[in-house]
Amino acid sequence: MVVQKDQLLLRFLKLRVVVNGHYIYPLAKDRPIVIEMPTNPARLVVTDGFHITDPVELRYSSGNSQFFKIVCAIEDEQLLVGFVLMAAFYIVGATSDLALLQLLGMAPIFYFLFLYYIRRRAFIQIRPA
Numbered sequence: 001m002v003v004q005k006d007q008l009l010l011r012f013l014k015l016r017v018v019v020n021g022h023y024i025y026p027l028a029k030d031r032p033i034v035i036e037m038p039t040n041p042a043r044l045v046v047t048d049g050f051h052i053t054d055p056v057e058l059r060y061s062s063g064n065s066q067f068f069k070i071v072c073a074i075e076d077e078q079l080l081v082g083f084v085l086m087a088a089f090y091i092v093g094a095t096s097d098l099a100l101l102q103l104l105g106m107a108p109i110f111y112f113l114f115l116y117y118i119r120r121r122a123f124i125q126i127r128p129a
Contacts, residue, residue: 013048051123067129082108
């Protein structure tokens, strides 16, 4: 099995792949890792210490390779659009003295914090490549 992390936000997290609760493999930035499965079926989770994915149970046959990507709930485009909207609402609110627009500028931050702290199990995801 080959696992690779793919997004900008995940580059700041120190992710580890845990197989069957015993075998731990660190994920490096932009480097895929090859994992030999110790048992059939094997349970796989990805964690950074605070977030953890739902367990994925893998059944495989000998000679069969599976490819997975580790992704984040906040994609690169969402992060960029959130910062642009935040800056635009804040600048318009600051120049027009409308506090509502300044508060709307904080909405992307609240959304990202909601995903990071409240929806912890969905923040990091394992997807087939």
